[in-house]
Amino acid sequence: MTFSGNQDRRGFLRSLGGGFGSLALAAMAAEGAVDPLAPKTPHFPAKAKRVILCWMQGGMSQMDLFDCKERLKQEGGKKIPFTVNSTKIRSEETALLLPPVAEFSRVGQCGLTMSNLMPHLTKKVDELCWLRGMVTDSPAHPGAIRLFQTGSSQFVRPSMGSWITYGLGTENRNLPAYMVISPMLYGDDGSPLHYSSGFLPAIYQGMRLGDARTPVKNSKIGYLGDPTLPADLQRQHLDLIQARNRMDQEAAGADAGVDGLIQSYELAYRMQVQAPEVFDVMGESEATRQLYGIGEEATDNYGRKCLMARRLAEKGVRFIQVTDNGWDHHSKIGTGLRKSAMGIDKPLAGLLTDLKARGLLEDTLVVVTGEFGRTPFDQSLGGKREDAGRDHNPNCWTMFMAGAGVKQGLIHGETDEYGWKTVNGQVHVHDLHATILHLLGLDHERLTYRYSGRDFRLTDVYGKVVREVLG
């Protein structure tokens, strides 16, 4: 049994109820679309069409990687010369300034002084847009991660990827609009809420491939297809399921959850066709795989994730998160950070090279960051000074962007002499959100969704576009 297109459309419209926000409805009316994932015109023209978020969960140490501090080098081992606000940041009585654990040198034309831990990325500095004055609200992972991923450290809210997908729809209806590769799922630091759609319709939720505990080469999206059934019969079967879903909507009334179910079925069906091929990075040439460090022990895992991201970007996926965890270097930062940096260096540089070569950097925004920075002073969790690491620092960190719409070789923002606080060009996470939306052509104050009597935004009541970085 099949339904004609008209019946389909009526069924969808009927099922919409009051569940969708004004933007989606306006776009639908304008384009005659019935489907919430249809591509939507942004508020204003923009270069960036999609985002790849390289998410370094745990917090990268800015003063060991990107933000060289001479005084820290000179005064390493001395007492902390500034006051640490104990309600916000923890510090041990015995804490001392910890000098950078790597050597720095001036690289490229833009004037950045970078450590020697990321030799491949070093060659790219002039193509990147550096933000050195990032700040966030929470000094603890759960709050800081939630704030970054959803715009709220306290409440369950839609994730950034969901907002963007809601705002722009997707260009490829055969793949998820929003992919999250290897997120952390467990513990205080990981949760499916980080890529959930919150109160937005469920169709805007991120689709997960694997998890942080599993190497991505062993991760797959399960049950992708039924080899026993020809495609036309599979469609016929799905038509019956969908017809029954609509009958249920008629009998029991519209329901946002069932809307999401109906849409998810269509997406799942189309994914069966395209997804297996997209995630198969081994189909790429040997040279490309080498570019990403695939096959080398240190870089294989992140390399595969980055290459998947490029393949997804190429297919028009709107928001792709490529997770790396293990940046929380509380102890033994000398060895730990080296390892973490090595794991992403070649893959990231490879991704940027590859995107550029294919012209994808023209309309793809790449964002590389964690949830906060680290302290200039040490933390000796194991009790031994030589095993010291650095604690969380929400007062400043360095992140960078590349690609569509951002200035190249710009260094925005400045920290104090120790890398403890932002002194210039401060960018709060809310501001970054506003900026990312802006780069995609979305006004963060107009991208709203009415829920329970209030218009919500990714940036809540905050956020200011960082004009300085716009190319």
Place this chain on the structure above:
Amino acid sequence: MRLFGFVSIFAMVPVCLAQGDLFESKVRPILLARCSSCHGTSVQMAGKQFTTREGMHRSGSVVAGDVDGSSLIQAVRYAGKVKMPPAGKLADSEIAALEKWVRDGAVWPEGVTAPAVGTAGHWALRPVKKTAAPVVRDAAWARGEIDRFVLAKMEGKGIAPVGDADPYALLRRVTLDLTGLLPTAEEVAAFVADPSLEKVVDRLLASPAYGERWGRHWLDVTYYAETTGVGRRIPLPEAWRYRDYVIRAYREDKPYDQFLREQIAGDEKEENLAATGFLVLGPWAWFSYDRVQMRFDIADQQVDLVGRTVMGLTLGCARCHDHKFDPVTNKDYYAMAGIFLSTQTTARGNGNGGIHLRRFPETAAKLKEHAEAVAAWEKRVAEVEASDKIFKKEQEAVSAKMKDLPADSAERKALQAELAMLKKKTEFAGDRQILAFTKYAQPRWPQAYAAAEMEFPEDARIASRGDAHQLGDFVPRGVLSGVATGEAPPEVPPNGSGRKELAEWLTRPGHPLTARVYVNRIWHHLFGRGIVASTDNFGTRGEPPTHPELLDYLAARLVEEKWSTKKLIREIVLSRVYGLSSRAEGRASEVDTGNELLWRSNRRRLEVEAFRDAVLQASGRLELQGGGPSLPLTAQNVHTIAPFFLEDDSKIEGHVKYRRTVYQPIMRGSQMEDVDLLNVFDFKDPDQVVGVRSATTVPTQMLYLMNSPFLQEESRRMAEGTRGLGDAERVGRLVMATLSRPATARDVEQAKQFVSDFRAGLAKKDAGADAELGAWARYCQALFASSAFLYRR
């Protein structure tokens, strides 16, 4: 008279006691609960802050004595452009209180100029106060007090509840909610003939399935799993005893206070040994080079477990500093940590000795029984070995005969065939398999993972920033100083850990949190949303209650009814509001989109357990008996001969596989492949206290519903079970088995059409296949895979 502002009143008017009372009892709680998240200390929208005296003054939103001239009053009245709070209008009584406060001079007593959020003013810490249910306009609608509490809120907002659910939907709802299973066709027919919900509810509460359903709800707020270790799958073959204890407790309706006392300190009595599995089964490594830190970390998670599960407080924060938002000090934390540091969780001695095990007591009868079991097992081993020897000898004899024969002789070929037969016989005799597993199946003396008192209980010392190696002052073992119960805090004796005292304190009728948190959990499971939506957080960072008086009424009822869970559930499901239709319509659907006021029933996705159990029930495969060990045999006897890790490709034993989901093995990390759907459909992470399961809708789930062998097999089985029936009767049976209602003419028409089309397609593809059965199997699968089955409404 219009005064200059707000602060002058403070200075001029001596604080009148009654006014101070109004402020303390009504006004401040409203400001804290309804305004402070946007106009508080951390966030000040529109630059206004209403939680301090200065903030209120600076805001200019209140003009003392001038009700109509105060913008705050205008906003809460929803009279002008600004309507506050945006999430929903205050109750009339709350607005009246604010008006009276302003009219009387807006007195803000000096002593509370900067009320720390989360001190005694926080609603959840005030004593439970049972108030009479309010008078409602539509008195005929309400069946009892619960209904009046709920209806009053709706009437306050000018909305009305939708109509009642139809009997089919209601029976399906209440059967799923109370037992996690579907009503049978007979039960449906009986209910339609005699729509007495009371009878049904009593039957369901008395059924064993009730204990399985509600026991699993409780396990969600524990760390229960049958493996442990951080990152390692080390089997815990006795963990099932805690699961069975919990299920039994619900079946027997063990009073909640007793239930808690047993789980925290029940190891005093041998019959409750398994109850303290609550404390000792957890996501901790029990192998660490740093034993001191490990012990400390385990105690930390136990403090947090009791905090979240029983009191809805996040105590873990206080490990390093006084809790920023809730009334828990650093000292309180260590007072409780001392209790658990004085409690044995891991085995003594050897660093990787595992979770502390205690043997059940020896009685003459048990000893005899055990000896018999061991003897029977030994006899069995001997038999298996003997028969295996015979098989082997037979095979050797044949091989020997074959040895010298030419390779292509007919005789050799015959012998070869005989040998193959013999080998097959050995494999299929079953004994070979038993031989392989005899070791694992060795009878063990019953034992349970259980807590015990340390020989020398000790107070904890404040650990600097939670580091067990940087110790400061000793803190006497005790309970939270900021939570008042109306009685003196318990004294922990020097020779005990203090668990008994902690349990006694938690279960005092005057404890403001224990009953509230528990009734809210029950409400959540029945309505899909707690009166306090953040079921595990009753602190100031949690959500405020939507129906505070109802919450207190239910908490008081629980204690009145001697902490009986069944009585409380019964009262709730017999209310009118529980039986509402789930259809969203009318003005209410615009005013209260999120259904906070419960004007309709929430349509909810079945939890993965209910989904899986219902599929197996409909296909006729569900085995209703359960209990006892669930891990694969190869994970049994882990302390003697079984491998130390559970292999990744382990299979669930055949006799366990079709039992209810609650009886399946539960791993940390991801679940076993045989129950892979647990990973796909939001099963609870065993490492967390999860009062509210997430219900995601992602294409991975749809792929599972379309393509998983599990669903395809059960669908085929259901199709086979109805083979030979006429179309209408067949559809009737299938729809009843899955959706608990009779089939409509449209159902029948649709099925006929689909089967005829699909059968033709299948036949074209493979002429030899049973296309008729294949098509009906796909029809059944579509029933399972569509929203009417996946959702409870």
